[in-house]
Amino acid sequence: MNPNGMESGGEGSGVPREVPGSYGVPYVSAIRDRLDFYYNQGQDKYFESRVQKYGSTVVRINVPPGPFMARDPRVVAVLDAKSFPVLFDVTKVEKKDLFTGTYMPSTALTGGYRVCSYLDPAEPTHAKVKQMLFSLLASRKDAFIPAFRSHFSSLLATVESQILLAGKSDFNKLNDATSFEFIGDAYFGVLPSASELGATGPAKAAKWLIWQLHPLVTLGLPRILEEPLLHTFHLPPFLVKGDYKALYNYFFAAAAKALDDAESLGLKRDEACHNLLFATVFNSYGGLKVLLPGILSRVAAAGEKFHQRLAKEVRAAVADAGGKVTMAALEKMELTKSAVWEALRLDPPVKFQYGRAKTDLSIESHDAVFAVKKGEMLFGYQPCATKDPRVFGATAAEFVGDRFVGEEGSKLLRYVYWSNGRETDSPSVANKQCPGKNLVVLVGRLLVVELFLRYDTFTADVGTDLLGTKVEFTAVTKATSGPEF
Numbered sequence: 001m002n003p004n005g006m007e008s009g010g011e012g013s014g015v016p017r018e019v020p021g022s023y024g025v026p027y028v029s030a031i032r033d034r035l036d037f038y039y040n041q042g043q044d045k046y047f048e049s050r051v052q053k054y055g056s057t058v059v060r061i062n063v064p065p066g067p068f069m070a071r072d073p074r075v076v077a078v079l080d081a082k083s084f085p086v087l088f089d090v091t092k093v094e095k096k097d098l099f100t101g102t103y104m105p106s107t108a109l110t111g112g113y114r115v116c117s118y119l120d121p122a123e124p125t126h127a128k129v130k131q132m133l134f135s136l137l138a139s140r141k142d143a144f145i146p147a148f149r150s151h152f153s154s155l156l157a158t159v160e161s162q163i164l165l166a167g168k169s170d171f172n173k174l175n176d177a178t179s180f181e182f183i184g185d186a187y188f189g190v191l192p193s194a195s196e197l198g199a200t201g202p203a204k205a206a207k208w209l210i211w212q213l214h215p216l217v218t219l220g221l222p223r224i225l226e227e228p229l230l231h232t233f234h235l236p237p238f239l240v241k242g243d244y245k246a247l248y249n250y251f252f253a254a255a256a257k258a259l260d261d262a263e264s265l266g267l268k269r270d271e272a273c274h275n276l277l278f279a280t281v282f283n284s285y286g287g288l289k290v291l292l293p294g295i296l297s298r299v300a301a302a303g304e305k306f307h308q309r310l311a312k313e314v315r316a317a318v319a320d321a322g323g324k325v326t327m328a329a330l331e332k333m334e335l336t337k338s339a340v341w342e343a344l345r346l347d348p349p350v351k352f353q354y355g356r357a358k359t360d361l362s363i364e365s366h367d368a369v370f371a372v373k374k375g376e377m378l379f380g381y382q383p384c385a386t387k388d389p390r391v392f393g394a395t396a397a398e399f400v401g402d403r404f405v406g407e408e409g410s411k412l413l414r415y416v417y418w419s420n421g422r423e424t425d426s427p428s429v430a431n432k433q434c435p436g437k438n439l440v441v442l443v444g445r446l447l448v449v450e451l452f453l454r455y456d457t458f459t460a461d462v463g464t465d466l467l468g469t470k471v472e473f474t475a476v477t478k479a480t481s482g483p484e485f
C-alpha cells in the first residue's frame with residue numbers, strides 16, 4: 001500500500017487475464033520494432049505508445065536488439081509502479097544470464113567467467129562474489145569522502161579555468177577521467193594513472209563497455225551503418241583483448257588485499273579479479289558516467305532559487321560538523337538527499353531490468369491481474385514505473401527537488417527503484433539488489449555538497465549523450481557566504 005492508497009487496483013484480486021499486445025511476424029516485426037525503438041519513436045515513446053495502444057501497463061512487446069543477436073526478443077513488459085517490483089522478487093523470477101537483457105555478451109570479454117551480474121542468487125558463486133564486494137566496500141568506507149572531495153574539487157577547479165578560457169566546460173569529459181581515478185583511489189588506494197595504465201584507463205574502459213553495450217545504443221550515425229555494425233552481430237572480443245588485459249593487470253596488482261580476502265571466501269584468484277574488474281569498471285564506473293551528469297543536469301535546471309536552498313542547507317550542516325564533510329553532516333541534509341533521489345527517480349542510470357518467470361505467475365498492475373507462464377521473459381522499462389502518475393501524481397514527470405523531504409515525502413521512497421530494489425530495501429547475498437546502493441547515493445550527495453560549498457549558483461547546457469545526459473557548465477558564481485571548506 002502506498003501513502004495515498006494508490007497500489008490498490010481496480011480488479012486487483014480478479015481472475016487473471018491474458019496479457020494484451022502482439023509480437024507480430026517473427027524476425028520482420030522484431031526488426032521493425034527495433035527501428036521504432038532506436039530511430040522512429042525513441043525509447044520513451046516506444047513504450048508509452050504501446051501502453052496506450054493496448055490500454056494496459058502490462059503488455060506483450062518485442063525489445064531490442066532482436067535478430068540476430070538475441071534468440072528471442074519477446075517479453076511481457078511491466079510498465080507501472082505496481083507491476084514492476086515482480087522483477088525484484090527472486091522467488092518469482094530467475095536472474096540468470098539476463099543482466100543485459102535478451103542478449104548476453106561473450107564471456108570472452110570477462111576472462112571466460114560469467115560474472116556476478118549474470119548469476120542467479122541460487123548459484124553458489126553469486127553469494128561469494130557479492131560478499132567479496134560488500135567486504136571491500138565496508139573496508140574502504142572511510143576512504144570515500146576524502147577521495148571524492150580531492151578528485152572532484154580538482155575537477156571543479158578545471159571547470160572554472162575552462163569557463164574563463166572558453167566560456168564553457170564539458171562535464172562529461174572531465175567526469176570520465178575523474179570518476180575512473182576516484183574509484184581506483186577509493187576502492188584500492190591506488191591511482192590508475194600512477195599504474196602502468198597511465199592516462200589510458202578511461203578510454204580502455206569505455207571501449208570494453210561499448211563491446212558489451214553496443215546492441216543497446218545508437219551513436220548518431222546513419223541507421224544504414226549502425227544497424228549492421230551495432231545492432232545485428234556482436235563485435236569480435238579479440239579486438240578489445242589487449243585493452244582488457246591492461247585493465248586486468250591494474251586490478252591484479254592494486255586489489256591484492258581484496259583478492260586475498262576473496263580466496264578466503266572460496267573464490268579462485270583469477271575469477272575474483274575478473275569479477276572485481278567488472279564490478280569496478282562496468283557497474284561502478286559505467287554507473288558514475290551516467291549518474292553524475294544526470295544529477296548535475298537536474299540540479300542545474302532547477303535554477304537559482306533551488307540552488308540557494310541547497311547552499312544554505314549544505315553550508316549549515318558542514319559548519320555544524322566543524323567545517324568537515326562527514327557522514328553525520330550528510331545525513332542532516334534532507335533537501336540534498338531528496339534532490340539526489342529525485343534525479344535517480346527521473347533518470348535511473350540503468351533503465352532496463354529483466355527476469356524469467358520461475359513458475360506460472362499472476363502479475364498485478366493498478367488495473368488488473370495478468371497470467372504469465374513459467375519461462376516467459378519479464379521486462380521493465382524503469383522510467384515508466386518511477387514516473388507513474390498513480391503514485392507520484394500530476395508532477396510525476398517533473399523534477400520536484402523536495403519531493404522526498406519529511407515524513408510524508410519519505411513514504412514515497414519505496415517507489416524509487418534505480419538499484420533493482422526499493423530504496424527502502426537493502427542489498428544482500430540472497431537478492432539481486434545493487435551492492436553499491438549506499439555508495440551511489442553517497443557519491444550523488446557528495447557531488448551536490450561539493451558544488452554548493454563552492455558556488456552560490458551555476459548554469460549549464462544540457463543535451464543527450466551515448467548512455468544518458470550530456471552537461472556543459474556555462475557559468476559558476478563563487479560562494480559569497482559561509483566559511484571556506
Ligand code: HEM
Nearest residue numbers: 116117283284287288291349350353419420431432434436
Ligand atoms: C546490480 C544499478 C553502481 C555493483 C545492479 C543492478 C542495477 C544496478 C539496476 C541490477 C541489474 C539487474 O540484475 O537487472 C547501478 C547504478 C549504479 C551502480 C545505477 C551507479 C550509478 C554500482 C557500484 C557497484 C555495483 C558502485 C560496486 C560494487 C553491482 C553488482 C550487481 C549490481 C555486483 C549485481 C548484483 C547481484 O548480482 O546481486 N546495479 N549500480 N553497482 N551492481 Fe550496481
